[in-house]
Structures are given as structure tokens and as C-alpha cells.
Amino acid sequence: MKIANYELIFQKRTFSITGFRAIAYRILFVIFGLMTVGFIFLLNGINPLDLFFLSNRSMLRIILILLPHTFVSFIPLLCIAIGLAIPFKARIDNIGAEGQFIMGMLAATWTAMEFPDLPSIVLIPLMFLNGFILGAIWALPVVFFRAKGGFQGADVVVSFLMVFPALYLMQYLVSGPWRDPATGFAFSKILPESAQIPGIPIEIYVPFLDATWNFDPVHISIFLVLIIALVTYYYLFRTEEGIPKTKIGYEINVTGKNPLAGRMAGISFFKVILISMIISGGLAGIAGVAEIAGNKLRLTVNSAGYGFTAIVVAYLGGLNPIGIIFSALFFAALISGGTAINLTGLPVSALDMFSGIILFYVLLSEFFFRYTIKWRRS
Amino acid sequence: MVELLNPILWHSIVAAATFFVLPTLGEIYAERSGILNLGIEGMVIAGAAGSYAIAYQTQDILLGVLFGMFIGGLLATIHAILTITFNRNQVVSGIGLTILGTGLSGLLGDAVIGKALKGIDSTPIPILNDIPTIGEVFFDQNIFVYLSFILAPILWFILYKTRIGILIRSVGENPSASMNQGVNVRLIRYLCVIFGGMMAGLGGAYLSLGWLNFWTDGMTQGRGWIVIALVVVALWNPLGAFIGSYLFGMFDVLQFSFQHEAIPFIFPTGIPPSVLKMMPPVSTILFLAIWGIILSQQKVKSIVGAPSALAKPFED
Numbered sequence: 001m002k003i004a005n006y007e008l009i010f011q012k013r014t015f016s017i018t019g020f021r022a023i024a025y026r027i028l029f030v031i032f033g034l035m036t037v038g039f040i041f042l043l044n045g046i047n048p049l050d051l052f053f054l055s056n057r058s059m060l061r062i063i064l065i066l067l068p069h070t071f072v073s074f075i076p077l078l079c080i081a082i083g084l085a086i087p088f089k090a091r092i093d094n095i096g097a098e099g100q101f102i103m104g105m106l107a108a109t110w111t112a113m114e115f116p117d118l119p120s121i122v123l124i125p126l127m128f129l130n131g132f133i134l135g136a137i138w139a140l141p142v143v144f145f146r147a148k149g150g151f152q153g154a155d156v157v158v159s160f161l162m163v164f165p166a167l168y169l170m171q172y173l174v175s176g177p178w179r180d181p182a183t184g185f186a187f188s189k190i191l192p193e194s195a196q197i198p199g200i201p202i203e204i205y206v207p208f209l210d211a212t213w214n215f216d217p218v219h220i221s222i223f224l225v226l227i228i229a230l231v232t233y234y235y236l237f238r239t240e241e242g243i244p245k246t247k248i249g250y251e252i253n254v255t256g257k258n259p260l261a262g263r264m265a266g267i268s269f270f271k272v273i274l275i276s277m278i279i280s281g282g283l284a285g286i287a288g289v290a291e292i293a294g295n296k297l298r299l300t301v302n303s304a305g306y307g308f309t310a311i312v313v314a315y316l317g318g319l320n321p322i323g324i325i326f327s328a329l330f331f332a333a334l335i336s337g338g339t340a341i342n343l344t345g346l347p348v349s350a351l352d353m354f355s356g357i358i359l360f361y362v363l364l365s366e367f368f369f370r371y372t373i374k375w376r377r378s
Numbered sequence: 379m380v381e382l383l384n385p386i387l388w389h390s391i392v393a394a395a396t397f398f399v400l401p402t403l404g405e406i407y408a409e410r411s412g413i414l415n416l417g418i419e420g421m422v423i424a425g426a427a428g429s430y431a432i433a434y435q436t437q438d439i440l441l442g443v444l445f446g447m448f449i450g451g452l453l454a455t456i457h458a459i460l461t462i463t464f465n466r467n468q469v470v471s472g473i474g475l476t477i478l479g480t481g482l483s484g485l486l487g488d489a490v491i492g493k494a495l496k497g498i499d500s501t502p503i504p505i506l507n508d509i510p511t512i513g514e515v516f517f518d519q520n521i522f523v524y525l526s527f528i529l530a531p532i533l534w535f536i537l538y539k540t541r542i543g544i545l546i547r548s549v550g551e552n553p554s555a556s557m558n559q560g561v562n563v564r565l566i567r568y569l570c571v572i573f574g575g576m577m578a579g580l581g582g583a584y585l586s587l588g589w590l591n592f593w594t595d596g597m598t599q600g601r602g603w604i605v606i607a608l609v610v611v612a613l614w615n616p617l618g619a620f621i622g623s624y625l626f627g628m629f630d631v632l633q634f635s636f637q638h639e640a641i642p643f644i645f646p647t648g649i650p651p652s653v654l655k656m657m658p659p660v661s662t663i664l665f666l667a668i669w670g671i672i673l674s675q676q677k678v679k680s681i682v683g684a685p686s687a688l689a690k691p692f693e694d
Contacts, residue, residue, distance in 0.1 A: 044485060079486060095467045141663065154666050156469055157607045163658035164600055172652040311473055349484030349595055356420075356478025360456065363466045363474065 069102020098307025104288020404577025425582025448578020561673020
């Protein structure tokens with residue numbers, strides 16, 4: 001590419017960047033992303049330095065004060081993003097996790113209302129099981145379109161459009177059959193005591209913030225999702241010298257990198273899609289169950305949109321469960337910091353800009369793993 | 379029973395269909411050149427918010443429309459830089475564009491939520507307007523609608539009958555061969571993607587200024603995604619886009635027509651709106667399913683001419 005007297009050259013690196021340098025590159029590009037968002041805020045007459053760090057109502061301060069809330073959003077983000085990383089790795093673009101998440105919430109509510117007399121130790125696992133099943137069912141159309149569809153993008157569109165039936169089904173149930181007559185709003189009944197996942201009863205007073213961290217809202221599903229992260233890492237993502245250790249992990253990797261070679265080697269494309277989509281939908285469903293039984297305790301007409309943020313979380317985490325733990329923490333913190341944006345008078349949806357721009361920069365950073373840029377006078 | 383032959387109903391179907399026509403035409407050009415842009419939803423919603431905000435502040439509708447197109451083109455440029463210059467995954471970049479556009483729309487439209495603005499009037503076309511029923515349905519609309527009538531055949535002509543059209547299609551079909559012929563593949567792709575973005579922004583401006591005449595957060599309700607399905611339904615043909623858009627416009631309007639129609643046993647008091655709202659997405663999925671079965675047969679695919687290089691990375 002030529003600009004005036006100078007020429008821009010992309011030069012392929014002899015060795016692509018991996019390991020800690022790759023992480024450093026990602027962090028650098030996230031900082032570029034935050035600077036870009038800051039610039040957009042500046043154009044809107046808001047000082048980004050005040051908004052991010054300096055003022056008394058800065059995002060940083062609010063994130064620290066609301067630390068327990070950060071963990072509350074961390075739970076669904078981590079669970080969905082790990083589920084998404086599996087199909088993404090196989091180049092299956094499941095962007096409908098939001099719908100699968102909602103179906104998980106519906107499954108949890110239905111199970112809890114149907115069997116309120118079961119003891120917790122039976123009921124809660126049953127809710128998780130049903131959430132997994134319903135979430136996985138909601139992901140199945142993507143398998144069909146990916147395997148059968150003769151054109152690019154159909155699977156993406158279908159996975160996204162499946163969000164709407166789920167959302168409207170929830171709206172219908174909440175405003176009709178499942179509505180709690182005791183409130184004037186479109187809410188379902190609060191889940192029975194036996195279906196509620198308990199929180200962590202810890203309170204810490206933090207002197208430098210002059211605030212108390214109350215970890216009671218953080219439900220113990222956090223341990224479940226961390227275990228899920230480690231288990232998926234062990235069985236699907238663990239590598240030795242860059243090659244996945246397990247058979248299925250290897251098959252997923254090959255399907256993503258070179259489907260033709262995979263087919264030649266006898267890897268069933270359909271099997272890989274089916275397995276990765278079932279796990280992906282199921283994990284989103286589990287996140288929905290945890291959210292409803294641990295945090296919200298009743299259905300409402302809308303959902304928090306974790307399914308979309310989780311896409312960015314998965315990519316920022318490098319499609320690897322360990323990286324995703326950190327990127328989920330980062331985005332959970334951004335969500336609690338969103339309160340600060342609200343205090344400046346801007347709508348909370350401005351928070352989406354962070355996700356969008358950071359996703360662009362993460363994509364761009366991957367380019368520099370394999371290429372360098374040089375300017376040359378021509 | 380719903381009066382299905384009511385001209386007023388058809389008038390609103392034309393209005394709804396026009397929204398689909400404009401971005402679909404743009405996306406067809408982008409995809410024909412080989413770039414899949416899944417960020418339509420983001421460009422449309424940012425265009426809708428931006429155009430309404432500017433039109434409200436300057437009280438100049440035309441300026442608002444131009445700004446909407448500018449925002450759409452600007453967002454598309456980001457996608458073009460990432461996918462064409464830096465060769466990144468087109469799907470992921472498109473998703474990023476949708477998320478960014480949604481966020482940007484919140485920022486742009488924040489000051490004008492719920493503010494009333496007189497949108498674009500309908501301008502009846504003299505003689506044609508007098509044709510009974512048809513005149514009322516098609517020729518008593520606003521300028522955007524007429525624009526969609528004109529643009530669809532023009533863009534069809536350019537794509538199939540001119541040199542530029544051949545270049546665009548060849549770039550989307552086989553970029554390396556085109557480059558060997560001395561075609562500037564990147565330039566053509568850039569122009570097509572930016573054109574697509576401007577059309578999406580125009581669609582957004584129509585949504586907030588020409589059709590619904592208000593702005594509220596999330597007002598597209600996922601219609602931008604239906605556009606991507608429409609391109610497939612239209613078989614990447616501008617005239618097909620026109621027909622497909624009217625089909626989806628019909629679903630979009632009819633969803634509100636059955637709220638008081640009772641179905642015995644299932645919905646004795648009328649079909650709830652949340653169930654009717656499922657109609658556009660569910661019908662799109664069914665469409666794609668049927669189309670997917672037909673299109674997966676290689677022979678039919680070669681007839682309809684889906685661009686072969688669509689969403690494939692191209693490095694020279």
C-alpha cells in the first residue's frame with residue numbers, strides 16, 4: 001500500500017508470536033481500545049481520564065467498590081464464553097448464546113416450579129441438567145445449517161435469529177402463564193427456597209475505599225464454573241508443544257484450521273460440529289440456570305445480554321479457558337463500571353462500545369502475531 | 379377477521395419493505411465483491427440514531443439523512459480495513475461492528491429519545507397516484523420509497539450489464555485471477571463495502587426519519603440481521619432483493635394484525651403480541667432451512683451465482 005512518498009509493507013514473521021509475548025500484545029491492544037473509547041467520550045464532552053480513573057465517581061473506583069457484583073456477572077460470562085470458545089476454535093460461528101442462555105433460565109424456572117418439594121440436593125442438579133439439555137437443543141439448528149447449508153453466513157444468521165424466539169417465549173411466559181399475580185409487573189414467582197443457590201456469607205470492610213465488600217450475592221456456582229473451566233481446559237484445550245493432547249481437542253483444532261485436511265484424515269465434520277455445539281449450548285444453558293437460581297431468583301421480561309458480551313470475552317481470552325477466566329473478569333469489571341457511565345448522564349448501552357472496539361483491536365492484534373509492519377521510502 | 383385487502387395495510391407493507399430494500403441492496407454489492415459484512419444491524423441502528431439526532435438539532439432532514447449515510451460508511455470502513463487490508467476473520471469483525479454500532483447508537487441518540495420531529499412527508503406522484511388502489515399503495519409514499527423503486531433496477535443493471543459490474547462479480551468469484559488481470563481487488567472491495575455501509579446508514583435514516591418518525595434505544599429489533607438472510611433469499615440479485623423485501627415486509631406488518639384473533643383452546647383471548655413477534659425471525663429461519671436444502675446441491679448453486687470467494691481470506 002502506498003501513501004504519498006512512503007510505502008507500507010506487511011512482512012511475515014519467521015516465527016509467529018506465542019505465549020507471554022502474545023498476552024502482552026493483547027493487553028497493549030486492549031489499552032489502545034480503551035484509549036479509542038476514551039477519545040469518543042472526549043468528543044462527547046466527557047473527560048475520559050476522569051471517567052476511567054481520576055474522579056470520585058470514576059469507573060475504577062466504582063469497580064473496586066462493587067467488587068462482589070463483578071463476581072456476580074463474572075459467573076455467566078465465564079460459563080458462556082468457555083462454551084463459545086469450543087465452536088469458535090472449530091470455526092463454527094455460534095453467536096446465539098444469548099438465546100441458549102435464556103432457555104437455561106426458562107428450564108430452571110420450569111423445573112423449580114414443577115418440583116418445589118424436592119430437596120435442594122436433588123432439585124438444583126436437576127435444574128442444571130434441564131438447563132444443559134434445553135440450551136443444547138436451542139443450539140442444534142446451527143449444527144444443521146453448518147453441516148447442510150450451502151452458503152457462508154447462514155449458520156451465523158440462524159444462530160442469531162434463534163435468540164428472538166427464546167426472548168419472546170420468555171416474554172410470553174412471564175406476562176402470561178407464569179406471571180406472579182402478587183406483583184403488578186411482568187415477573188414470575190420467586191423460586192422456592194429449595195431451588196435457590198446459596199451465596200458466600202463473607203463480609204470484608206475495606207478501609208481505603210471506606211466500603212464493605214459483601215460477598216453474599218456471589219452464589220457458589222462460581223466454584224462450579226471455575227471447575228468447568230479447568231475441566232474443559234484439561235479435556236479439550238490442553239496442548240503439548242502446540243498440539244492438543246486429547247483426541248477430540250485435536251479434531252476440533254484441525255476442523256478449525258484446515259477442514260479439508262481433517263476430512264482427508266477421516267475426521268467427521270458433523271461429529272465435531274455436533275459435539276462442540278451441544279457443549280456450547282449446554283454451557284450457556286447452565287449459565288442461565290446459575291443466573292436465575294443464584295442471582296435473579298425470578299424471571300423478568302428482559303435479559304442482561306451476557307450472551308453477546310461473552311463473544312468478545314471468548315476472543316479476548318484467546319479462545320482458551322485459562323485466558324477466558326481473566327478476560328471474563330475484565331469484562332465483568334467493565335459491566336460494574338458501567339454504573340459510572342450512567343452517572344455522567346450517558347446511557348448504559350454506551351458500554352457496548354467498549355466491547356465492540358476492544359473486539360476490533362483484539363482481531364488486529366492477532367495480525368501482528370504473524371506480521372510486522374514497515375515503512376519504506378519509495 | 380383481518381381485512382387483508384385493505385389498501386392501508388398494503389401501504390404500510392410497502393413502507394416496511396422499503397426498510398429492507400435499502401440495506402439489502404448495499405449488502406448484495408459487498409457480498410458480490412467477496413466481503414461478508416455481518417455488521418448491518420450495527421450500521422443501521424447507528425445510522426438511525428445519528429440521522430435523527432442531527433435532523434433534530436439542525437431541523438434539516440436532508441443533513442440528517444446524509445449524516446446517517448456517513449455514519450454507516452464510516453463503520454463499514456472499519457470493517458473494510460480489518461478484513462481487506464489486514465485480512466481478519468470477516469464474521470468476527472462483523473459481530474464487532476454490530477456491537478459497536480449498538481453502543482454508538484446509544485451515545486448518538488441519547489439526547490433525542492422521545493423527542494418528536496416531523497419526518498419526511500409523503501409526496502404523491504401526480505398521475506400515477508390516481509390509479510385506484512395501486513396508486514394509493516405505491517405512489518402516495520415518501521421519497522425513500524421511490525428511491526428504492528429506482529435503485530433496485532439501476533443496481534441490477536450496473537451489476538449485470540456494465541464493466542464495473544463484471545469487475546465486482548469477478549473479484550468476488552476469483553480474486554487471484556482478477557488480480558492477475560490487473561484489477562485492483564482491494565480498491566473494488568473497499569468501495570463495495572463502503573457503499574454497503576452507506577446504504578445501511580440510509581436504511582437507518584429511513585427507519586427513524588421516513589418510516590417510524592422517532593428514535594428509541596434498540597428500535598431496529600434485529601431487523602438488520604434479517605437483511606443478511608434476505609441477501610441469501612434474494613440469491614445475491616438486486617431485483618430478488620426487491621421481491622424478498624416485500625415478502626419480509628409482509629411478515630413485519632402482519633405480526634400486528636392478529637392481536638385480537640382468538641384461536642380456540644390455545645389462545646382464547648387473542649394471540650399475544652410476544653408470540654406474533656416471533657413470526658419474522660422464525661419465518662426467516664424456515665426460509666433459510668428450505669433454501670439451505672436446495673442450495674446445497676452444487677448444480678443449483680452454480681445457477682444462482684453465490685459469490686465463490688465470499689468470506690474467504692485473500693492474500694496476495
